[in-house]
Amino acid sequence: MTKDLSTDVAIVGAGPVGLFAVFECGMLRMKTVLIDVLTAAGGQCTALYPEKPIYDIPAHPMISASALIAGLERQIAPFAPPRLLGRRACRLEGAAGDFRLVTDRDETVRAKAVILAAGAGAFGPNRPPLSGLAAFEATGAVQYYVASRESLRGRSVVIAGGGDSAADWALALADVAAELSLVHRREKFRAAPETSARLAALAASGQLRLVTPFQLSGLRGRGGRLEAVEVSRLGSDETRVLPAEVLLAFFGLATDLGPIASWGLALERHQIVVDPGTLETSRPGVFAIGDVASHRGKLKLILQGFSEAAMAAHAIHPIVFPGQALHFEYSTSTGVPALAPA
């Protein structure tokens, strides 16, 4: 299906920062279209850690990633932007005031400005090189993120990895899983000292089997039903077989800016260089906010991305409404303006 849309601002990335950009543009009466390679909005919050608590969103002492996205969805509901999900933004033609953004399904979005809120880019898990892996992935026997802790209750689980995700999930699943092993190729975990101490305590009490320094070497089972995970000690012939109905593999994310990397934007270590006062990239009319943007003082915090969304929207206003002064207004005075549908 080819579907051509015309809007004020095309927003690439429907994670929390992209969603909030819809709101900030909407408050300035600019229409938006959302584009994301994932098939659901929310970015990593939805796809990777929906149940994780976040503590540093202002006036939310604790909010799960999925509740954050739900709150943002309610906030942008008045603006109801058209969404092109499951699409990659492939090409960008034209210039400020008249861009044509083409997706991998050959849809064209005409827009006066573009906001890239692409996070770490199109992302996916790093997969372990094990034979027969795909069949176990298909049944959910091998998982790269935990959509629901409850789904693992009473099951035998092997966690592989040495970073925060592996350590945090080992702690979170210790009193849920019937049997729990944590495999890491080094003796030490890349986790906060408290976390490592808690892992050691769980191991001492028998709730967790710490398997270090070992790495994954094979999967046992058939028809997508996992029975055990084979692991090998580094630097020796020793192997062990760990009972496992589910393997959680946390080897980080392979991220990829994808086609955006070829749009002629100035880049710096896989991030897009922006003017910190406007969030404009080296290509006029194209803005980048959130984790994909790079400037002095950049922190990869959702909160900073939210602020950048407000700044970019204000900087874009003269492109969408040339010659029209923007009278700065507080939301307390204006409320949320009604928009005609895009």
Added chain:
Amino acid sequence: MTKDLSTDVAIVGAGPVGLFAVFECGMLRMKTVLIDVLTAAGGQCTALYPEKPIYDIPAHPMISASALIAGLERQIAPFAPPRLLGRRACRLEGAAGDFRLVTDRDETVRAKAVILAAGAGAFGPNRPPLSGLAAFEATGAVQYYVASRESLRGRSVVIAGGGDSAADWALALADVAAELSLVHRREKFRAAPETSARLAALAASGQLRLVTPFQLSGLRGRGGRLEAVEVSRLGSDETRVLPAEVLLAFFGLATDLGPIASWGLALERHQIVVDPGTLETSRPGVFAIGDVASHRGKLKLILQGFSEAAMAAHAIHPIVFPGQALHFEYSTSTGVPALAPA
């Protein structure tokens, strides 16, 4: 009482942005002390518009100013900073790593860095030059902000002013007050076109008496009990007497940076010039965030102040913990660290 405190970061201003700076410093294990000229935390949110809805705080589609402050208070509760309220920050001696901030009660706060989150500075309402005003202020017959809409139910109210506050409160009180007049010295209001149209509609339906172009000329009543407000038509001798138990005067805020203006910080139109990447002022170790700060791309939005609080805390970390690398961590991984009391 003289009370000397020692802390990592002295935060001047306990409005929303100052409160969130406590949180961001706390997340980096830096202790804080809060200082504010008002006797309650929350700044203008608490003192001027506690019931006003705010729409642009992320993942809060609508939150009242008082609920915003309550949420921030819950968020910073784990850090429980000492508070010096009802105090002006008067003098700043010393240098980065060893400041001594002295209040108007001669208390000294020793701090390694200072964050100025002073908003519009110490602020107060512009008061109309009417004889006998103080007696009516003392009884609440003349008010400069509305602490509670319900307290005005069934009363005769005169609103004076031509800006957003006057117009918004006229709309909000039309079906609450027994009798309502809106006095402005010009024919037109400085309000959004929709708001002006709604005022005109209320006037047409008899729910609101629009009194323009008039200005306040006197107060009638005795013992602090207001009976009527006298107004005079501009450029003529015509006067009118409006029945009034309560006068709401919205003539804006007189703001004043106060002693901070003499701390030798580079200023620009009553705002403090900062480096946008660090929020540091021209005086090393002194940072400014929120409405008091000036940089290219500055928006006077609470949201941007929140982001600046995070940036300033990260920039301050090497002053408080020299030589100690700051490993960037997400709140989802670390949770909220426990701090020893200041």
